[in-house]
Amino acid sequence: MTTRQAPEIFQIPLDDLDPAGLPPRGTPEFEQAVIGRYALDYAARGWQAVVAVDDAFVRVVAVPERGVEPKAYVLGLLQNGFLEDALPVLEALDGMLDDAELAYSHGLCLSELGRPAEAVAPLQRAVELDPTHANAFIALGVAFARTGRTDEAANALRDAVKLEPANAFAKRNLAAVLMRSGRAAEALPFFRQAASLAPADPGAQLGLAQCLEELGPSHVKEAAEQYKAVVKRFPDHQAGEMAEEALTRIGHEEMRAAVDGGLRMDAVMYMQAALDRFAKLDQAKVGQIVMEIALLGRNGLEINKPAVRYTLQNLEGEFSGLALLAYMHVGFRMFDAKGDAGTGLDREYEAAVKMRRER
Structure with a gap:
């Protein structure tokens, strides 16, 4: 069985190119010379190459005769957790193609690497290219939330919920954004729906309990019951530990309230x-x-x-x-x-x- 060879996909800043033998930068001749340099090099190896030049970068996608299709290759890197390897490939492909899935994957990769501010632009591009891409709206909402842009986060997540009303992850994230911005009453129905849609999701179950507690005395009893359910269902998960701490806190508050803050x-x-x-x-x-x-x-x-x-x-x-x-x-x-x-x-x-x- 013949192993299919990986493509070569990269981008290079024009400032880093060796100018020897190239026409003046910014001219049509410069662009053609750069394209020719890479295209001829790969043609000599029996590869097919697509080369694009803009004001800042030269981007190259080169595929051997029996190579892996470039998009499938980079998405495979992502699926297997090779984020650092996937990022430069995604940067190059996203700069060359109007493809919502590539733009989404580019933004998601940046977000997962702890760079949410940089993730915003490719994710915005993804939803512009495909306004029905619910996961891109979710990722954009999460990136906005991580950078403190709460209102924009809520708007993006509402768009995701409209596209996919049964998406528990979208509803959980929307609820969390609303609660963090002091809108617990508005968040509660979304937490309830997320918890119902995803009973095995500790984040949704804990979030519902926290939201109920945040709403004050009228909801504390239900919050305590929900915390108990989280402890029982997720005893070895961090959510279970946090629920235990919350139950202790509620118990302390009830205990003090029973004696008006004095000694028991x-x-x-x-x-x-x-x-x-x-x-x-x-x-x-x-x-x-x-x-x-x-x-x-x-x-x-x-x-x-x-x-x-x-x-x-x-x-x-x-x-x-x-x-x-x-x-x-x-x-x-x-x-x-x-x-x-x-x-x-x-x-x-x-x-x-x-x-x-x-x-």
Whole structure:
């Protein structure tokens, strides 16, 4: 089986050309001489070459007799993740051809390489060449968003949604842009639709929860339920970790709201009990208890519902959610006296320690 040879595709700034033997730059003779130089060189090798010259570059696409078609070649580089290799080829082809897919691929490549400001121009060219190219509108919206051009990002993503109403990625990105610009209420229906269209997308599911939380007290309960669903569905994904942190934050806020920002004396009492019980256990056992509570809390503890009870394998008894939080805080501080346990109960802990000393 004969291996098909790759084409050679490149562009060179005219400033970098060796001027020896060339007519004055800017004349028709100069352009013809440059084209002839490359065309004849490749013809001598049995290749077909297309050469284009403009005010700044000479661009060359040369294909051997049994070579890979240039567009298929560069798109193959992209699909296999060879972005750095694909970029100069895309620059050359996009400069020579009016092809929406090449312009889109050029812009997407730049964006993926962390150059969103440079990606805007080829992506704008892509949607001008093909106003029905939804993915190009999405990529343009993302590039605008990454460069702080929020209104333009939202407009491009709205165009994508109009073209493809069932595109979850377009709706998720539009919702995210709207929420970041302080328009959470406007973002919410798009997050709901994206989450419904893409139930396996952790970004859409987490985004919906964050948007609900951003909308304030009237939506906090639903936000907490959505965060719990994210933790359950994506336990090993960063979205799951972020949802856990959000559940902890919501729990702290609810806990403080229940006592109007003051000390929670019930938590202080639970901590005193924990200090007494842990004093009789070795450190390894305390560590097991803390780990078990932390794992149990991944799905959220009902801190303000004392009627809801929990049991542990490593500690006898029934506990409320707040009691478990208090026990976890005490256990954590036994291992790291100055660390942040992440429970929001530092003041209660200090009060419990002081009261125990004064007994």
